[in-house]
Amino acid sequence: MALLQISEPGQSAAPHQHRLAAGIDLGTTNSLVATVRSGMAETLPDAEGNHLLPSVVRYLGGGSRVVGQEAKAEAARDPLNTIVSVKRFMGRGVNDVKSLGSRLPYEFVDAESRMPRLRTAGGDVSPVEVSAEILKSLRQRAESSLGGELTGVVITVPAYFDDAQRQATKDAAKLASLNVLRLLNEPTAAAVAYGLDGGSEGVIAVYDLGGGTFDISILRLNKGVFEVLATSGDSALGGDDMDRAVAEWIMGQAGIADDADHHQLRRLMRDACAAKETLTASDIAAIKLELADGSHWEGALSREQFDALVDPLIRKSLIPCRRALRDAGVDPNEIKDVVMVGGSTRVPRVRELVGEFFGRDPLVDIDPDKVVAIGAAMQADVLVGNKPDDQMLLLDVIPLSLGIETMGGLVEKIIPRNTTIPVARAQDFTTFKDGQTAMAVHVVQGERELVSDSRSLARFELRGIPAMTAGAARIRVTFQVDADGLLSVTAREQTTGVESSIQVKPSYGLSDNEIERMLRESMDHAREDMNARNLREQQVEADRVLDALQVALDADGEALLSAAERGELERAMDVVRQARQGSDHKAIKTALDALNKASSEFAARRMNASIQKALSGHALDEFN
């Protein structure tokens, strides 16, 4: 448990208990789960020995569904009910999804909901639900392999994911009943996997070209602290685009019309991907296809031809690389190592051009498909408290600027991109008209000046502003971004204290009610009781809080609390213990809320003490 780190070595009260934790790489094409066992991080295979779980879900009639290899095998035969690359739709609106390409083989439900839903034999499903199926499959794999329930997981997301995409990922985890310790940026996870193995220090670049997204991160490593200096990327660039480029080349060569049907397009993409993979080791790939009229076409793609097809895509990835270096204030020659992540970095041309750009051979020692999950597992192991002496700390940044709409459809940036998180920042605004009593706040994310070019995250209204002359009111809008990169916004009129706050539920996200309903539906499916689930959740929370407080009391209770204060706190803990024995989840919740209040002063004093200790510890070092 993290709290142990504040107590003196050897004073930890709770006997050390190994908790089960996992790192999950929820990928566009494939997903993985990894864990730390006997000090080694490793990915976990399924019963057949496969580590990669294809991120494919096939919906069948009657509420059943299959995930992974079995679903992928049917993708070409049953394209409408088989959802692949769903990560591309996460946190996106219907129009965004349509603009991803007219060649998507799915039928979208034109629902009133802002979130796109896909029509399948198993009903209409949202991208969040599809992702939850993949997560459930990985959770089952981990729990059966480790022989117990997972205490917590770290799930990786592309560094370039915006707030809506992160929120969607967290919602999917909630649907899959996973306790998310942290959403971790994929490149940071990769750096962890490399950084700890090699014990290296200095500035490194992580080049992550996956199936559907590209990320570049510049990090500084120093004594266990991974400080992300800058990150950039392209959320619509990846190996799938290479496949598409090859597929289009084949279509041109074989004279296949643009309006080919779903089955044919699926097969073409599969053949294109196979050709790409062949070309990582060979100089030429033979391609054979069966055309719609039953005739056959045979051709060959050479390495040179392939390189020419993908060169524009790889060069597109170098633009964000340049931007990230500049934002980090680092010259390419200061980069000590370049870490390659993502299956698409197996393409020799990618390694060649990236090596040229940074002026050094990229590191490829760890399997680029597994490196992210391995790093996530290491972080999960630390966060869950299995390594109380570990000094590893990951300091991430927000990838895209956050701002609000001002007059004339312009964006006023409040937190610029590449600001280290967590971060809180406030900005004052005023009214535009005499007697104005309400103000609409439109939160946007992106680098462009115009609201219309930015991603709309949320809208809310601050009402009840007292009528004043234009420009007299002072409305302070505060953005708080937590360590997962998730935003909450509060707005407060300074002279009257009128307040309005929202947890940003992205314009394309699920509402809490929708999540609740989905959870209930999946419960019905599993014949579990919602009540039992609520009770279990509150019991787990009670145990966690009691545990944490006990450790804190043992470490600092003597020094920071009077006998009376301590007595009061212990009484509140007893109330929680008693409620925990019962079967009323609401009673446990009430007791926990009371305990939280009773312990707030103690928590604040401990925080101050730990800051003092961090500084005084340092002064001692210098003195010696």
Place this chain on the structure above:
Amino acid sequence: MSMQTDTAKDYFELFGLPVGFELDSELLALRYRELQQAVHPDRFAGGTDLERRLAVQQASRVNEGYRILRSPLARARYLLELWGVGLDDTNTISDPGFLMAQMELREALAEVRGSRDPFVALAAVRDDIERRDRILADELRSAFDDGSPEALARARACVLKMQFMHKLLDEVAILEEDLVHEG
């Protein structure tokens, strides 16, 4: 007693550093890492909701302090505010030479789009701005070094000029973004 963490401290105090413009940047970075080790929310992953909220607040404050102390411009602004000679909305630059240079830089930036290779032209404008910014930073350092009221007034003028340069650099970045998007 009310729940209160030490938010009243100024950032120098928070980082255990002497108040002043000269600053040991390696020591700052070291203290930053040590403070984050102590307060980052990841250190409270198993803690109560309250502890995690406090940790988010404290870690945010440490990040903000680090951002301000690390940048010479932000640090100078912050110091002038601490010393009661802060900037307000009425401060303007009256140095004619600077105003002229400012106009020239703006013109150069406006001409980037029409030039033969906009990216090269943009890089040249950026280099020019950064060179001027470095000179201003040196002036700022010597003004703080002096420390007399007149010197602090000079420091304030430098801050205003540097703010202008940084705004221009933001515009350079936006223009570059636009050029990239236009292909």
